[in-house]
Amino acid sequence: MAPSKVSTPSSKHSLPLHSAASAHHDQATKARPNLNPPVPDIPFFTPQHRVSPGAVFGNVENVPTLFQPLTIRGRTLKNRIVVAPMCQYSVAPDGPQAGCLTPYHIATLGHYALKGAALTFCEAMAVQPNGRISPNDAGLWCDAQIDGLKQVADFVHSQGGLLGVQLAHAGRKASQTAPWIGGGPDGRRKNGMRATRGVGGWGPGDVVGPTGGHEMVWDGKSENDPDGGFWAPRGLTIEEIDEMVEDWKSAAIRAVRAGVDVIExxxxxxxxxxxxxSPVTNRRTDQYGGEFEGRTLLVRRIIEAVRSVMPISMPLFLRVSATEWLEDSEFEKAAGESWNVDATEKLAKILPDLGVDLLDVSSGGNHRAQNTASFRIKDYQTRNAGRIRKALKAEGKHMYIGAVGLITDAEQARDLVQEDGHAQQHLEESTLADEAKAAKEMTDAQNGKEAQADVVFIARQFMREPEWVLRTAQHLGVDVAWPSQFLRVRFPKL
Incomplete structure (x- = not known):
């Protein structure tokens, strides 16, 4: 006699149970509360955390500002720790999946949210195909890229986190290969490698900037130099600038449709x-060049365009380099000035009226001659963020300030020490306790001392240590929630 088939939920023709016992069981199940409820409104099952990971249990009044919630427009960050955008160069360069996020991004970005980050940013997403840093960068230049972003957003939301997107255009730094190609197998070569059309790049003619010409190549190397990593840009026309502003606007619409919480x-x-x-790289003589008003026209137009299609409840961030570290350089002297903290302060004061809610303060990156000696000072960016925050407050302007690159890691632990009369770099791996203390002090206003930032943006340290939020809370003695599935391995209190 053949064994009877057992109906399972995956069977094509599952058989209904009609017995009185099963009916009683169904009624009892409905009456009993679900002790392990799922997160609603997502296309997969994951248990709903009773308290969102990274959020403080109970009263938050006596905990460091770093772990206090912050509401910006209609979004509330459960703590002040943000995962900064980090390029991964891990999407298809062409075809129907070009620029689309994949399960890789759910795995990486989702893990940061699972481990307690309040706001996790996707990597820079290009608003135009030729705005990618590399052919393998993500984008939001077409509707086909919405679904991949929505899947990441769904997972991050299911873990109690917020998701942000950073809209970008690489300009003259576009069309490079991934760092593990241009930078060698260990990714440590400082300059990249130009991506030709043969490897998915777009090369000369489609790499653009405010000003074109071989003198505007980022690394100063000719196209015949095998060690060169950048193409010579072509100067944008007025019509192309108008089109670019519209493309930024369209990308913002797609981000909203995908369900993200913040746009940067x-x-x-x-x-x-x-x-x-920057007057060093912008030599235009039309309305987009010249003095401060002309050089800031593009960013002001983009801000207005993006803000116009965002819900009133959605925060808008802007990331800037507070200085390009070209003070007293030959390039600054040739241009008459460079982009510096004074210029950033001046820009910051007009941003709140344009609808920007948070200024994400970084530095550098615009020129090969930047003075990297500044980077050896641990608080080189903290001080810039604090100065801008103080200037805004003095003007009666309200805009939050975020500081990026401030948590001490192997690069940021460099100190200048005097030894035999010579300044030498001293590389010192800081402990997590030091990192926790630095983040706490940055956001706390104590003993008459102003806080230097309202939130901290952390990048590479999350790649090394996805549980950074949980470990930092442990070192600061803050009782925060852990993911439900990880409770059995929760850190003991120090």
């Missing part, structure tokens, strides 16, 4: 907006 405009690190801001 990338105006830092030598990418297109920064190139327009």
């Amino acid at each position: 405009i990338h105006g830092a690190h030598g990418y297109l907006i920064h190139q327009f801001l």
Whole structure:
């Protein structure tokens, strides 16, 4: 006699149970509360955390500002720790999946949210195909890229986190290969490698900037130099600038459709907006060049365009390089000035009226001659953020300030020490306790001392240590929630 088939939920023709016992069981199940409820309104099951990971249990009044919630427009960050955008060069360069986020991004970005980050940013997403840093960068220049972003947003939301996107255009720094190609197998070579059309790049003619010509190549190397990593840009026309503003606007619409919580405009690190801001790289003689008002016109137009299609409840951030570290350089002297903290302060004061809610303060990246000695001082960016925050407060302007690159890691632990009369770099791996203390002090206002930033943006340290939020809370003695599935391995209190 053949064994009877057992109906399972995956069977094509599951058989209904009609017995009185099963009916009683169904009624009892409905009456009993679900002790392990799922997160609603997502296309997969994951248990709903009773308290969102990274959020403080109970009263938050006596905990450091770093772990206090912050509401910006209609979004509330459960703590002040943000995962900064980090390029991964891990999407298809062409075809129907070009620029689309994949399960890789759910795995990486989702893990940061699972481990307690309040706001996790996707990597820079290009508003035009030729705005990618590399052919393998993500984008939001077409509707086909919405679904991949929505899947990441769904997972991050299911873990109690917020998701942000950074809209960007690389300008003259576009069409490079991934760092593990141009930078060698260990990714440590400082300059990249130009991506030709044969490897998915777009090369000369489609790499653009405010000003064109071989003198505007980022690394100063000719196209015949095998060690060169950048193409010579072509100067944008007025019509192309108008089109670009519309493309930024369209990308913002797609981000809203995908369900993200925050949009950030990338105006830092030598990418297109920064190139327009700097008199060193912007030599235009039309309305987009010249004095401060002309050089800031593009970013002001982009801000207004993006803000116009965002819900009133959605925060808008802007990332800038507070200085390009070219003070007293030959390039600054040739241009008459460079982009510096004074210029950033002046820009910051007009941003709140344009609808920007937070200024994400970074530095550098626009020129190969930047004075990297500044980077050896641990608080080189903290001080810039604090100065801008103080200037805004003095003007009666309200805008939050975020500081990026401030948590001490192997690069940021460099100190200048005097030894035999010579300044030498001293590399010192800081402990997590030191990092926790630095982040706490940055956001706390105590003993008459102003806080230097309202939130901290952390990048590479999350790649090394995805549980950074949980470990920092442990070292600061703050009782925060852990993911439900990880409770059995929760850190003991120090």
